[in-house]
Amino acid sequence: MDEFELIQSFFINSKNQTFSEQKNITLGIGDDAAVFELTAGKQLVTCVDTLVAGVHFPEDGSAADIAYKSLAVNLSDLAAMGASLHSFTLSLTLPEKDELWLKSFSDSLFELANQHRLVLVGGDMSRGPLSVSIQLNGVVDAGKFLRRDAAKENDLICVTGHLGLAALGLQEYKKGKFKSQSAQLRFLRPEARLEFALGLYDLGVRCAIDISDGLLSEIGHLCRASKLSAKIDTGNLLVHQDLQQLSSIDARELMLSGGDDYELCFAVSESALSAVEQWAQELALPLSVIGGFQKQGNTMIYEQSGAPVAVAGYQHF
């Protein structure tokens, strides 16, 4: 198969194409670029994330897991914006033409994309060390998106789900055996909090971030952007039962600094909290309130005791 045939065989998915009309896509795969119509009163929200073999997923990872995670991490970015999903492009760099690999990669990719009616509108393929780059488009009603710089003094800090599972998954993967199924699943196939996030703006939430590089690092981003400091009580974080077998120091480290969980961290006013909690409950999504934003202080994050917390998240450079 030549490059064109590969695209035809693996990236033109008939089910996926059926969503084109409903997403107002004028021109999808096959031309020099994709064209779609923007609806009046809507804004385009776009993001891109590249995943590199050996950095973001195991070198020997399965094609299906790699595809899933590459799309899922982008879904999480749009969740953090409170956007609904529209379309995506895929840039794929492969060491060799491996049709079996491409088949399971594209099957997995479209399984997740079709679940969200998310249309693949174009991409690129080249030869080189394995990496997957996905650019994702979403939409919001004009002005109704969540941002990092919108936390207010006295807002509470909320976190969805259980943290530290992906980091535990990575540890177990390195040791050669997954003991915790939840950790394995979170590490290989993270689940973006899209549905929950979509309801947040109308419940009064304005400020959110997804947890990709570790909770403290993300709270640091919110503080810096919103020009506030945070006071947190890490004892309020929900500890997943598979982390309970670890020493409390290890569990704490995974929950506060472990990456790749793709949960959401957001600011909510005291008056909006109960509606947000109810929304989480409707979706059976655990939620914890772990602190609040304040004006005072030179450092960014403080413990309940007043002691400053050192922030160490994942950094590429």
Ligand code: ADP
């Ligand atoms: P060009 O040389 O103009 O970039 P290509 O030959 O790379 O065009 O791609 C042909 C068409 O196939 C384009 O519409 C492009 O968006 C699409 N395409 C290329 N690679 C992929 C891919 N991995 N997934 C989906 N569409 C792709």
Ligand code: MG
């Ligand atoms: Mg090209």
